[in-house]
Amino acid sequence: MSETTGQQGPVGAGPAIVLVEPQLGENIGMVARAMANFGLADLRLVNPRDGWPNEKARAAASRADHVVDAVRLFATLEEATADLNFVMATTARARDSFKPVRGPEAAAVDLRRRAAEGQGTGILFGRERWGLTNEEVGLADEIVTFPVDPKFASLNIAQAVLLMSYAFQAAGREGDQSPRFEAKVPEPATKEDLFRLFHHLEASLERAGYFFPEPKREVMTQNIRTMLTKANLSEPEVHTLRGVIKAFDYEAAQLRKKLGDAS
Known part of the structure; x- marks a missing residue:
């Protein structure tokens, strides 16, 4: 039983x-x-x-x-x-x-x-x-x-x-093997935001003496822009990168000020 x-x-x-x-x-x-x-x-x-x-x-x-x-x-x-x-x-x-x-x-x-x-x-x-x-x-x-x-x-x-x-x-899912949930994907940044990132980064690199020798400036600039374009950055990612650049710029400015005061 x-x-x-x-x-x-x-x-x-x-x-x-x-x-x-x-x-x-x-x-x-x-x-x-x-x-x-x-x-x-x-x-x-x-x-x-x-x-x-x-x-x-x-x-x-x-x-x-x-x-x-x-x-x-x-x-x-x-x-x-x-x-x-x-x-x-x-x-x-x-x-x-x-x-x-x-x-x-x-x-x-x-x-x-x-x-x-x-x-x-x-x-x-x-x-x-x-x-x-x-x-x-x-x-x-x-x-x-x-x-x-x-x-x-x-x-x-x-x-x-x-x-x-x-x-x-x-x-029972008839071939649908997608996961139960997916990561939220933000919209790609506008070209205007991307262009501002280009200019911000390039200006910062210019102050740091990155573009050397001068004849290679154009190639180096294009390489940077190609890399950033291929990344398909979202608006928050562009803003984050600009914040990183701004932080580096601030530290570089502080260092230049200290060196100037010391001299």
Whole structure:
């Protein structure tokens, strides 16, 4: 018999995340946090070692309380997946099985399609130390594995759930991989502001004796103007540069005054 400790999520909203005999409450909490990051909420536990509820899990969930509060507890994997139509098993090892094997991206696309059709779907994750047994993998419809370095293929549960949760969300964006927000880009400076910067800088360099020898003045000036034009400076950036030049001019004037007083 299963013990329910929360409400079942809406069918089709996303795959159920099924943890088989998880050992540490902290890992369960980090799984809940990873799910919440990408909009998943149906977390099912099969015979967790330290029981449930678990305060260490809630602390590690970092305010993903809606996932923790909706956790459902089951005695067997069969009970945990009984209401689902399609289940994938995660594993890093090749199995003696003829089940289809997918990467996370392809798996997520298929899960999205099935969810849109109203199917209940789930993803199985095994124990921290040795994953899923062959018998448990045998209960799944397909296998999903991650393209990790074969020399170090071990992922902890939260990492694996995070990868699948992200892949599921990305699969629903129809190729749009733009970030959640973008930096605000100021308008480019007007040419009038840019010309004032040219004149200000060139006057300062003239006082500092930069344009030497004289025959190279035109080339040196053009190089400076080309560099500043290519930078596509914004109005605030132009004003900042002029403030920097003004500060240098002030210090140079103070130095000249001190030298003049000393002489």
